[in-house]
Amino acid sequence: xxxxxxxxxxxxxxxGGWFSWTRQSDVMLRNVEKTILSCLKTAYKRFxxxxxxxxxxxxxxxxxxxxxESPKTPxxxxxxxxxxxxxxxxxxxxxxxxxxxxxxxxxxxxxxxRPKFASNAEKAEAQWVESVEEWRREVNLGQFILLGHSxxxxxxxxYALKYPDRVRHLILADPWGFPQKPANPYENTNLPLWVRAIxxxxxxxxxxxxxxxxxxxxxxxxxxxxxxxxxxxxxxxPDAEKIIPExxxxxxxxxPSGESAFHTLMSGFGWAKNPMVGRIDQLDPKLPITVLYGxxxxxxxxxxxxxxxxxxxxxxxxxxxxxAGHHVYLDKPEQFNKYVLEACARSDDNDNGRVPDKVxxxxxxxxxxxxxxxxxxxxxxxxxxxxxxxx
Amino acid sequence: MNLSFAGCGFLGIYHVGVAVCFKKYxxxxxxxxxxxxxxxxxxxxxxxxxLPIGEIxxxxxRVVSEARAGSLGPFSPSFNIQNVLLEGMxxxxxxxxxxxxxxxxxxxxxxxxxxQNVIVSDFPTREDLLQALLASCxxxxxxGLLPPRFHGIRYMDGGFSDNLPVLDENTxxxxxxxxxxxxxxxxxxSQLFHINLANTSIEISKQNINRFARILFPPNPExxxxxxxxxxxxxLRFLHRNNLISCTRCLAVQxxxxxxxxxxxxxxxxxxxxxxxxxxxxxxxxxDLPDTVMTIFQNAIDSANSGIVNWVMRRRAMRYLTFLTIxxxxxxxxxxxxxxxxxxxxxxxHSVQYKVAQNVFVHRKRCVRHNxxxxxxxxxxxxxxxxLWKLSxxxxxxxxxxMYANHDRSEAAARIYYKLTMDGKIDVNDxxxxxxxxxxxxxxxxxxVKSGHDDVDTFEHIMNxxxxxxxxxxxxxxxxxxxxKMTEIYDVTDADTDAVQSPMERDVNKQLEFDNDWNSxxxxxxDDLDMEAMDDDALADRNIFSDPxxxxxxxxxxxxxxxxxxxPEADRRGPYIELA
Numbered sequence: 001x002x003x004x005x006x007x008x009x010x011x012x013x014x015x016g017g018w019f020s021w022t023r024q025s026d027v028m029l030r031n032v033e034k035t036i037l038s039c040l041k042t043a044y045k046r047f048x049x050x051x052x053x054x055x056x057x058x059x060x061x062x063x064x065x066x067x068x069e070s071p072k073t074p075x076x077x078x079x080x081x082x083x084x085x086x087x088x089x090x091x092x093x094x095x096x097x098x099x100x101x102x103x104x105x106x107x108x109x110x111x112x113x114r115p116k117f118a119s120n121a122e123k124a125e126a127q128w129v130e131s132v133e134e135w136r137r138e139v140n141l142g143q144f145i146l147l148g149h150s151x152x153x154x155x156x157x158x159y160a161l162k163y164p165d166r167v168r169h170l171i172l173a174d175p176w177g178f179p180q181k182p183a184n185p186y187e188n189t190n191l192p193l194w195v196r197a198i199x200x201x202x203x204x205x206x207x208x209x210x211x212x213x214x215x216x217x218x219x220x221x222x223x224x225x226x227x228x229x230x231x232x233x234x235x236x237x238p239d240a241e242k243i244i245p246e247x248x249x250x251x252x253x254x255x256p257s258g259e260s261a262f263h264t265l266m267s268g269f270g271w272a273k274n275p276m277v278g279r280i281d282q283l284d285p286k287l288p289i290t291v292l293y294g295x296x297x298x299x300x301x302x303x304x305x306x307x308x309x310x311x312x313x314x315x316x317x318x319x320x321x322x323x324a325g326h327h328v329y330l331d332k333p334e335q336f337n338k339y340v341l342e343a344c345a346r347s348d349d350n351d352n353g354r355v356p357d358k359v360x361x362x363x364x365x366x367x368x369x370x371x372x373x374x375x376x377x378x379x380x381x382x383x384x385x386x387x388x389x390x391x
Numbered sequence: 392m393n394l395s396f397a398g399c400g401f402l403g404i405y406h407v408g409v410a411v412c413f414k415k416y417x418x419x420x421x422x423x424x425x426x427x428x429x430x431x432x433x434x435x436x437x438x439x440x441x442l443p444i445g446e447i448x449x450x451x452x453r454v455v456s457e458a459r460a461g462s463l464g465p466f467s468p469s470f471n472i473q474n475v476l477l478e479g480m481x482x483x484x485x486x487x488x489x490x491x492x493x494x495x496x497x498x499x500x501x502x503x504x505x506x507q508n509v510i511v512s513d514f515p516t517r518e519d520l521l522q523a524l525l526a527s528c529x530x531x532x533x534x535g536l537l538p539p540r541f542h543g544i545r546y547m548d549g550g551f552s553d554n555l556p557v558l559d560e561n562t563x564x565x566x567x568x569x570x571x572x573x574x575x576x577x578x579x580x581s582q583l584f585h586i587n588l589a590n591t592s593i594e595i596s597k598q599n600i601n602r603f604a605r606i607l608f609p610p611n612p613e614x615x616x617x618x619x620x621x622x623x624x625x626x627l628r629f630l631h632r633n634n635l636i637s638c639t640r641c642l643a644v645q646x647x648x649x650x651x652x653x654x655x656x657x658x659x660x661x662x663x664x665x666x667x668x669x670x671x672x673x674x675x676x677x678x679d680l681p682d683t684v685m686t687i688f689q690n691a692i693d694s695a696n697s698g699i700v701n702w703v704m705r706r707r708a709m710r711y712l713t714f715l716t717i718x719x720x721x722x723x724x725x726x727x728x729x730x731x732x733x734x735x736x737x738x739x740x741h742s743v744q745y746k747v748a749q750n751v752f753v754h755r756k757r758c759v760r761h762n763x764x765x766x767x768x769x770x771x772x773x774x775x776x777x778x779l780w781k782l783s784x785x786x787x788x789x790x791x792x793x794m795y796a797n798h799d800r801s802e803a804a805a806r807i808y809y810k811l812t813m814d815g816k817i818d819v820n821d822x823x824x825x826x827x828x829x830x831x832x833x834x835x836x837x838x839x840v841k842s843g844h845d846d847v848d849t850f851e852h853i854m855n856x857x858x859x860x861x862x863x864x865x866x867x868x869x870x871x872x873x874x875x876k877m878t879e880i881y882d883v884t885d886a887d888t889d890a891v892q893s894p895m896e897r898d899v900n901k902q903l904e905f906d907n908d909w910n911s912x913x914x915x916x917x918d919d920l921d922m923e924a925m926d927d928d929a930l931a932d933r934n935i936f937s938d939p940x941x942x943x944x945x946x947x948x949x950x951x952x953x954x955x956x957x958x959p960e961a962d963r964r965g966p967y968i969e970l971a
Binding site: 081150176190191192195196198199207225226227228229269270294295296297323325326 | 560571572573583584585586587588590592595596597598600601604632
C-alpha cells in the first residue's frame, strides 16, 4: 500500500521534502543499512521478496541472504520490535560459516512494506505468520531453523504452532509475549495520581510515538535514549555512534504499521493479549526449542522455566548468557553465536529423530505463481534499480 | 570483581539495603573497586570505610526528614543539601578515610565546562575526598548555583554524564531503577521498553516514572523502608542466582583464586557437599533486613505518624491548606533562611576564629558577650545552636587549659596541657556517646573473653576497651528482680592493652604487624576465622551471621597509639591470621 517504497514519492514531491516533519527517506535508510552491512565478511545478497497480497495489496519483504548455496538446513532470523535486519550484523558471519542464513525485515518494519494490519490481535498475529509462510514459499525453503528475538520470537513461536513441519528447530532469543499479565489489583494503589494520568494518556499511542513526534530531533532522541545499542556496534561498524541511531530512526519514522500491529497484540503496557504460555502445549512435542536469555534481561526470565515445565519431552534447552541484557545477540555476540550454532548442529544431528515430511518445496497450488518473481540482485550492482525492479 | 552504584538522589536508601546484604552474605565481593556517582559514590565510600550501617541509615533518614520539612520540600531555601551532606560526612567518615579509599573508590564526576565525564580515584587528603563527594552530589539549582571545585576545576553530579561507571567486564551494577542492571528492582510489568540515560538502563514503567520523581523529592519513611528492603531482597536474589552464597569456610578457600571469573561464562559453583553452605543458602532465602536497620526505619515511621500534629497534618483538608498557603509561606521561609544563615555564619566564623587564635586572653570578653547575645536565637535554628555548642565547648577546653597553665605558671606546660585538651576532645566525644547509650544502670560481664592478666583487669581498662570497640554481641534481659541486665562481648584481639592480651601475645602480634607479605586478598573474612579460633563455649553455639552489626564493627580499630593508623589495613589484621 502506497508507502512501501518511498523512493519515487520522495524524489518527485514538488516540495522536495521541505515540509515533511520527519527526516525519513528510503534512500537514506538503504544507504545506512548498506554502511552497516559493509562490516560483513561473507558475500551477501539483498533483495525484495514479493509475497503478493497477504496483508496489503502487494507486500514485499526485504531480505538478506548469505551462503545460500550451502546444502545444510537454512537459518532464518526474525528481528525484534523497532529493529531491522542490519542489527544482526555481529552474528551473520558466524552463522553463515556453516549454513545458509536468511534475515528479513518483518512486514511493517525496516524496509519491508508497511500495510495496515488487522486491528484484532489474533488476526494481526495470523497475518504476520502468513507473511513469513508466504515468504518461505517464495524463497523456496523446505525446512529451516527459525530464530526470533523479542517480538520476532513471538512470531516465530506462532509460526511454529501453525506450521510445525517447516521448523526444524526453534531458537528463541529473549522472546516477548510468553507470560500472562499478572493480576494485581493493588498495582495502582501505590502510585500517585499524576503517574497514573501519564500512563493513561500514553497507553493508546504506539510504543515509539515519541521518535516520530520529535520530528527532526528524532535521530538525536534515539541516540540520546539508547546510546547503549550504538556502543555495542563500535567493534563492527565504523562511526557506529552516528550510523546506528540513524538506522533505528529511519526504520521507525515511517508509517508505523508493524508497530501498530504490535500495539494490537499488546494488552496493558507490553503484555501480550494472547500470551504464548497458554499455547505451549499445542506446540509439536517433537520440535526442539532453544531459549537464550541475557542474565540482565528485563523480559521476564520465567519464560524458559515455563517452557521446560510445560513441555514433557526433553528437547527444550535453556541457556542464560551472563552479563547480557535484552539484546542478547549484541551484548555477548560470541557466546550467543556459539549457543545458536550448537543448537543448529543439534538439529542437524537429529535429522533422524524428526523425519522431515516435506523437504522438497511443497507442491501447493499457489506455490508456482510467484517463484519467478524473486528478483535477486546482488548488492554490488543494484543500488538504484532494486526498488524499481520490484515494484 | 567490582561494584558500581548508580546515582539516584534520595533513592539511595536502596543502596543501603544492597550494602547490608553484601556485608552479610558476600563480604568477599567487597574487596575490589567500588565506583559510583552522586549518592552511589557516597554509599560506595561508606561501604569501603566499613561504617556501621545503622548510623548511616539514621543519617539518611535525618537528611530526608530535613528535606521534607521546608515549605517547598527539598527546594526550600532553608534546606541546603550540600551543608547537610558535608555535616554527615565530617561526622561519620574516619580521619584517615582518604587513605582507606584511595585507589578503591571511583567517583564519577561531570566537568562543568565541557560536560565530559571524569572518574576520580586518587585522594591525597581527606578534604579532597569530601570535595569530590560533594561535587559528585551537586545538582545545579537544586544544590546551589555554583558547582564546587575539585583540584581547581568545577565539577557537578556524575549522573549527568555517566551515572553507572563500569570499570571493567566484571562489574556488578546496582541501580534502584528497574532495568538492565545486575541488581535492580524487578517490577511486575512487562519490561519491554527501556531507555538508557547516562549509562543507566531505565525501563519505561509506572513504577520507574514514580521513582524518577523521588530522586529529588524524598518519599515518606514507609516508602524508604520498603526501598531499603527491596534493595536487600534484590541483592540476595542476585547472589543466590549466581551461587555466590557459601559458608565462610568455603569462601575462604574459594575467594583466593576464583574471584575474577564470577561474571564470566563459567558459573560460580558452590560446594554442593558442604552442609554448612546448604543451610546458609537456605537461611538466605527466607532472610530479611537485619533488625538493627529495621528498628531505625520503624522509629522513623512511628515518629512521622504519631503525635497530634502529624495526625492533623494528615487530614485531607489540612493538606489542601498547606498546599494553598505555599505562596505565603515561601517568602517567610526565604526571610527566615536568609536571617538564620547570616547569623549562623557569623557564629560559625567566630567559633573558627577562636579555634584558630587559640588565645583566651584576648577574645574572652567578646566571646562571652557573643554568647549572651546569641542565646536568644539558640532555639531558633539548629545550625546556630550547633555552632554555639561547638563554640562553648571549645571555650571550656581552652579555659581548662588556661587554668592549668596559670596553676603551673609555666608557658611550656600550658601549651602541653592545651594540646592535651585538644587531643582529649575525641575521647570526650566517645565518652559522651558511651554515656548516652548506657544511661541507665549497667553492668559489664567480662568473663567470656580470654584475658591475660586478671590483676590489671580494672574498670578503667574495661572502659577503655568498650569505648573503643563496638560490641560483637550484646544482649539484654530482665533478671528476677526486674532489673535490666546487659552483656556485651567484645572482640579484643586488636585492642592493644594489657587488660586483654598477655605481653607475650602482644609481642607475637607486634611481630606479625611487620610481616608485610600479607595482602588483603588472602584474608577476605579474617574476623570470621578469628571467631572460629576462639573456641570459647560462649561463641561456639552462636550463629556468626545472626548479627551483621558484629561483623561490620570489629574492623573499626581505634588503636591505642595513633601511629598504627599509618599501616595498611591488612597489616593490622595480622593477629587474626595467627590465631586462626
